Amino acid sequence: MSGFIEGVGRDQTVLFPDRLDDWIGEDHLVRVVDLFVAELDLLGLGFVRSQPAKTGRPGYHPAVLLKIFIYGYLNRIPSSRRLEREAGRNVEVMWLTGRLVPDHKTIADFRRDNGPAIRRTCAQFVELCRRIGVLNGGCIAIDGSKFKAVNNRDRNFTKKKIASRLAHLEADAERYIKEMARIDNQETGEVHSEKVVHLARRQKRIREEIERLKAIDTTLMDAPDGQISLTDPDARSMATSARFSGLVGYNVQSAVDTDTHLIIAHDVTNQGFDRTQLMPMAISAQKALGRKEVQVIADKGYFSGTQIFSCHEAGVSVTVPRPETSGNRRKGKFVKADFQYDPERDVFQCPAGRELIYRYTRQEGGLNVRRYWINECQNCELQHQCTSGKERRISRWEHEHLVDEMRSRLGRDPDPMTLRRCTVEHPFGTIKAWMGSTHFLMRRLRNVRTEMALNVLAYNIKRMVNMIGIRKLMTAMAE
Template sequence: MSGFIEGMNRDQTTLFPERLEDWVSEDNLVRVVDELDLGALGFHRHAAARTGRPGYHPAVLLKLFIYGYLNRIPSSRRLEREAGRNVEAMWLTGRLVPDHKTIADFRRENGPAIRRTCAEFVELCRRIGVLRGDCVAVDGSKFKAVNNRDRNFTKAKIASRLAHLEKEVGRYIEEAERADRQETGEARAEKIAHLTSRYHRARLEMDRMVRLRRELETAPDEQISLTDPDARAMATRAQHSGHVGHDRDQLTPMAGAAKAALRRDDLHILADKGYFSGGEILACHEQGITATVPRPDTSGSRVHGRYVKADFAYDPDKDIYRCPAGEVLSYRSTLEQQGLQMRHYWSTACPDCPLRNRCTTNTLRRIGRWEHEHLWRRLTPADGTPRPR
C-alpha cells in the first residue's frame, strides 16, 4: 500500500472514545432546531403525556425531517435507514431510530407547523442579515404526490366512469328480470338479492360521481384529488396533455408571496420564459415588483432566414416602427388578443420593397405591439434575453 493514501485500521482502538458532538460542525444548520419554540409553532405532543408509553420528542423528528430535506431524502423509509447508519443523523437524533411510520405520521400531522418553522427560519436569516431578499428567482418543479390515480378526477374521467356505471346498472336490471323469468325458489331469491345489492352500490357510486362533477365546475384547473387536494395529474413523458398545469399564471402569486415573506416594499424577480405573460408582468409592476422574464420566440421567421420583430426599430416619440429597408410602419389599429390590447403597425410600401422576400410571405408585414410592452422591453434587449445584472 506504500505510495497511496491509507485509511484507519479497522482493528485500531482509541484511548478516548470519540463523541458524536465531534462529528458535526458547530455551524450545522440543524442546530437551529434546538432553539425553536415548538409549542408556539403548533407542533403536536411537544409536552410529554403523564400516562402511556413515552414517544419521540417533536424536535427529534423535526431534525430528521430537515436533514432529509437538505440532503434530498424525502422517503420516510430512507430516513429510518439513515438514522441507523449515518453519523450526522445519529448526532441529530441522539442515536434514536424512529420507525418510518412514526416519521410519516409526524409529517402528516404537523404540516402547518412545519411550514411555520420554515417561515421562522426565513425570518431568522433576514434578521441576522444572511438574506438580503432584494432579488428572488422562481422556477417550477414536479413532486411525487401522495394520491392514487384512481382518486384523481377530471371531467373526462368522470364522464367515462358515469357511462360505465350506467351500463352496469342496465346490465343488473336485465339480469334481475331474466332471473325473475327463468329461476324459481331459493336460487332466484339469492340472485335477485345479490343483483339488487350491486345495483344499489352502482347507484351510490353514480351519485358520488355527480357530486364530484359539480365540485369540478368550481375547481380552478378542472381537477380534484381526494387524498391530496394539491396533487395534480401531469404528463411525465413526451406527449401532450390538455390538463397539465403550467407556470404562465404563477408569476404574480409567487412574486407576491415572496415579497410578503421577505417584508419588502420592492422586489426583483427572475424567471424563465415559461413564466412569460404580459398580464402577469403588468400585475407585478403594479405591486412594485420588477420582473425579468425572457420572451419566448414563437416565430419561425428567423429559422427561415427572414426578419423578425427585433429587426424593426421602434421610435417611442413618433410611435412608429422603422423596417430594415428604412420604410416607416405607422400605427393603424388596436385589437384585443388573448386579453391584451395589441397595437398594429404596417407600411403601404411593402409590395414594391426589394427586401420583401426576406421580410414576409404576405402582401404586407404587420408588427404587433402590446400597450405595456415598455415594461419588459426596458428589462430585456431586443432578442428577449435578460440583460446581465
C-alpha cells in the same frame, strides 16, 4: 501479536460508561439541528401535539420529531421506517432525541399532520439567514423543474393515451379471434383444445382491460384538466426538455439568490408550465427578503404580459427573454424586431423606411394591444420578405416599454441568462441527487409540498454551513 489494529472486546465492561455527548463533536452538524429547533416557537409555527395513546401514554414532543426529520433529510433518509431504525442504532439521532425511538407511524403522521408548520419552519431559516446579514437580495433567479411523483406513467391517463391503448388492445383481441378460427379449421385433438382455451383466456383478459379503460375514459369527462392519476390523484403528466419524454409528477418552483445560492422561496404545483408562476414566486421572494424592490431573472417559459406588469406594479424588476413565436426568421423574412418603434411619434418604421401608423386598440388575452399598419405595402420592393397580405400589421402592447427595458438588460454584460442558469439549476440538481430516482415519496400535493420544504431546509442548512461554518451559524442562531 496479530500485527493489526484491534478493537475493544464485545464483552468488555467499563467502570464509567461513555456519555452520548462525548460522541458528538463541538462542531458537529447535529448541534446545528438541535439549536435551530430549540430556538423555534413551535406553537407559533402551528405544530400540533401528538395524540396520547389509548393506554394513556403521553405523545412525543413536536421538537423531537422535527429534529428526526431535519436530520433525516440532511442525511438523505426521508423514509419514516428508515428513520425509526436510525433512532435505535444511530448515535447522532440518539443524541438528538435523548434515545427516544418513535415508531415509523408516529414519525410519518407527524410529517403528514404538520405540513403548513414544516413549511413555515423552512421559511424561518431563510429569515434567520436574512437577519444575520447573509442575504442582501441583489438579484433573484427563478426557475422550475419537474420532479417524479409516486405515480407511474402507466397509471396516468389522458384521452390520447386511452385512445392509443384501446387501438392496440382491439387489434390484439381481433388477432386472437382470427388465430382461434384458424386453429379450429386446421387442427384437431387435445393440443387443439389447449391452444383454443389458452387464446380464449388471453382474449378475455384483453376484453376486461378494454372495459376498464373505457370506464376510465368516461370518468375523464369530469376531470377539469383531462387527466387522471390512479396512484397519486394530484400528480400530472408533464413534458420535459428531452425530446419525446415526460414524467408524471410535479412542477417545483424555486427562487434562488444569485450571490449565496440560497433558496429564498419555493413552491410546488401540478401545472406543467411556468407562465403563471412568475409573479407568485417573485412576490414570495420579495416578502422573504423584506425588500420593496427586487430584481428577478427567469427563462422565456415565464414570459407573460400580465405577469410582467403585475411584478412591475409590485416593485419587482423582471428580466425575461421574449420567446420567438413566429417562424418568419427561419424563412428569411422580416420579424417584429426589424421594425423600429418611435415612442415620441407613436409609429413603427419598417425596413423599407416607411412608417406604420396607429389604427386602433383591442383586447388580446386580457391585454390592451395597439395595432399599426400602412397601406403602401403592395408597391414595396421588399414585400416578398415582409408579408403575403395587402399590408404588414404590427401589434404593440400598451406596456411594451417594459419588454423593451428587459431586452436592453438582456444585452448587458454579464449575460443575465448565464447568471440565471448557473444559479438556479444547481440547487435542483443537488436536491434531485439527494432524493434519488424515486424523487417524492408522499402522495397528494399538500404532502409533496411538505416533503419539498424539508428538502429545501436541508439544502439551505448545508449551504449556510459551507459558507460561514458551523460555529458561526450556531453563534448567529443563539443571538
